[in-house]
Amino acid sequence: MITFSVLYPGPQDGVSREQAEVPEFFTDLNLDQIIGHITAKKGEYNLQPFFYRSLDEADSVAYRQEVMHDLERPALYTSLMTFATQLQAMRARLTQAAKLYYPLQKQAWFLCATEQYYEAVQALAQDLGKLEFTSRGMQALKAHADNYTQGANFQTLVADAKAARSALASIRYCIHIKGDTFTVLEYQGESDYSAEVSATFEKFRQGAAKDYRVKFHDLPDMNHIEAQVLEFVSKLFPEVFTQLDIFCQQHQGYLDETLAVFDREVQFYTAYLDYMNTLRGKGLDFCYPEVGRVNKTVFAQDTYDLALADKLLNQGKSIVRNDFSLCDKERIFIVSGPNQGGKTTFARTFGQLHYLANLGLPVPGNAARLFLYDRLFAHFEREEDIRNLRGKLEDDLVRIHRILQGATPDSIIIMNEIFTSTTLQDALFLGSRILERIVQLDLLCVCVTFIDELAHLSDTTVSMVSTIVPDDPAQRTYKVVRRPADGKSYALSLAHKYRIEAHDLEERLPS
Template identity: 40%
Template sequence: MTPGPSVLFPGEEEPDQPAQVEDPSCFGDLHLDQVADFLNPAGQVDLRSVFRQRLTTVASVEARLHVFADLERDADLVAGLRRFVDAQKPVQQALEVASGPSYPRERDGWFLEAAQRDLACVADLDRLLRDRPGLRSALGAIARHVVALVDGTAHRRLHTDADAARSALGTVRYQVRIQGARVTVSLDDAGDDDFSAEVTRSFARLRQGPAPQVRAASAPQQLQANHVESKILGLVARLDPAPFAELARFRSEHADFRDPVLLRFATEIQFYLRHLDLMAALSAHGVPFCHPRVEVDPDQEEARGFVDVALALRSGPGALVPNDVARSGAERVLVVTGPNQGGKTTFCRAVGQLFHLTGLGCPVPGTAARLRLATSIDTHFERTEDAADPGGQLEDDLRRIRTVLDRCGPGSVVLVNEMFSSTSLEDAELLGRRVVDQLARTGALTVWVTFVERLARLGPAMVSLVAEVSEDTEVRRTFHVRRRRPDGHSYALALARRHGLLRQDVLACITAGHDPDTRKGSEER
């Protein structure tokens, strides 16, 4: 375990437990894999294992939210931390060359370069965090660690030794003479070889005005010397060995110059910075974010103004319809009914995302949220029937929900979408009653999307939510999911009425010899 403070696992959580190398089974159904893709861009440190791992205590969730609070109120702090993260890349790049297949003295030189780059990073971080007001989170512990590190004896010695090694290299002066294929190297004791003043004097009489400002084009840096350069370096080191001995000594004495706490911090803080990027992207589309209130077994739970994060990332400004949800007391199962394509699945998915993001200790989309700390999140979404499965879709549904029932408990969240759709209405109601009853008795919070409206009337554990349609036409989806009793409307009948396909409409068209398609209402046009 790395000693010292951690911004991802402050206090009660174990930072070095085995990382989750695969997405949890609910990720695909909830589109959390798409959110993970946004938070882990190509070429960056992969933090998917952190995104997969929900926290286990309320204190840990609140500790992460405190870090977010510090960052959200201090834009300069965020900008400085981004610079710190970016500055780690050239340090690592130099270390990779220093441990690569290049020549020994060249590797020693790149090791010194890496150390000095790292010293500059730490110095910048110290200036950013030292005496910074308002750090109430684990960032305050990082700030104290940086101050103690910079003021410590070991760090000062590292700085002194790095400067000494660089100064020693600065004394090396040599000449290279090339005659055909022969290269001769000798030490240069002539002193200053800066001929710029002499060149200026020689051409002064030709000068007619101030020289134009010319910016040289930057060329890509070549990190490794070629074999000729390395051979010359070896000859110079043979002629003047003392500076190179100082360089080798520096590497030997400071082999582990990087501070492990700051090395971990440079990775961990990216979790917060990337989620801030997500918040900024969605805020530009009008999506608000809030800090959830988290409890182990709350008597009441609610979320207001939330949306599907994955859908929001693909949508433009103003394209999303926010929703609210709430439960209290004995209410455990949210039964969502309404027309097809009315937003029921999106609502269910968004609720699951809320609980996962809350478990990560992240701000969540919405204006307010009070939620449980989910001990597990399970999904049962409709699957395409596999012709090779001898049991068929119904048996697959039963096997999968049995697995969920076996592991869920009072802290669980279960999200079910259109289960038993392959059966008759009567069978779907009978099986649904039994499963819903067992889920309610476990204490799990369940969101059950179904076409069986009677499940919403089973008792006090049920909450009826309806995906509404507009009051004028009965078929225009509003994508609002409201808490109310199902009304038993046949939306298929409403659609038939809209398109002139009721029995009397068809008979009238047959009698008159008209095409039913010509009967479409003005509201469709």
């Protein structure tokens, strides 16, 4: 029985709330890249299902934030990573034992695995006893480790393992080799001549010599001769090997279920912490956001797109940070401006921040307050799919209709340049109707668009504009700022692209 979960306040919530399917919006928001990088080095734990389902209660978010705060303490982090490494070694021994052919060797590897296990648990309990925690999750771990290590089952496991190991260590035997036969005998106090031989030949030592000895591969499995020797030894000392056999039978299920679940769950935190600290080391900030559903005031300071930041840093480029805020009646960001100016990146950032915050994790930036949504929807432009026999405009309408049917006032919708395949007049009409429905739902939304008129549709909308270098309209700053949309920056960039600015026309037209 699992007594606690480090991911959820309720101990039985863990496995039942894992999600195997990738959320539909992951690719649009580049969350697939982010989660892929986070989990890349921890493949054996299958962490993706933990990242595929966000939380729906503020207390659950707070629970994870508490644990992450504690894990940022180096002493606890080091202790848990050591514990994880030891359990990895234990699992490797069990895996190897299952592959071995000879039963006695299998039992020896099993004994080694149990020793690795109880030593790891004892060390963890001792480390936890020296530390103080603020999180409910770590306090529960400490209490469980204390109770478990002091319990009868664990004490019996340790005592039996030590007794089996001591009995094996007490065995002494001799091998008498004659020609191609050998005999295994009990040790009868025969003299060890190795020291005398070494002393006799010491006087002939003339200095370091080249070592011509062949190095043999130390394979885990025994050869048939080693197995035969071991079989003869077991017949000479039947009580010892009977004791080992009984130990293996009685302790097959020695692994504590709660600690086994914890060992996997805590990797959710350490994987993200490793990823986060790598970016911190390159000068990027993370913060613990306030997350709730009491009101829809949201903001973030000096935030950025995680996937883009990772890519640019690897290229030695700098990261542009942005701010955003919605308060009072404000619900919808209408993001406009020139192409390739950071509009889509801004929309993705808004989605990434809310998703990570709803996982109970720190987010990019130095301060943030974010909304605890019930569902997150993303509508990004896609290529036509001939399999559904729909044109691009029809496909856009079908997808946005499905989103609006599933959305509630507690949802978030992120739309990126839809209806680009139709005329400006039709795009304005369709975009207005959709935003009117979003306004009625009173949900949070980011809408990236080339239609400036949508920014003035309602008093719930906020205009955000991607900016350009004032003296060079073709150069993007990638800063997205809060200001009225006027279309001038887009017009200037187009004029520059097609060389129809004033000085271009003066050069091309006769005076």
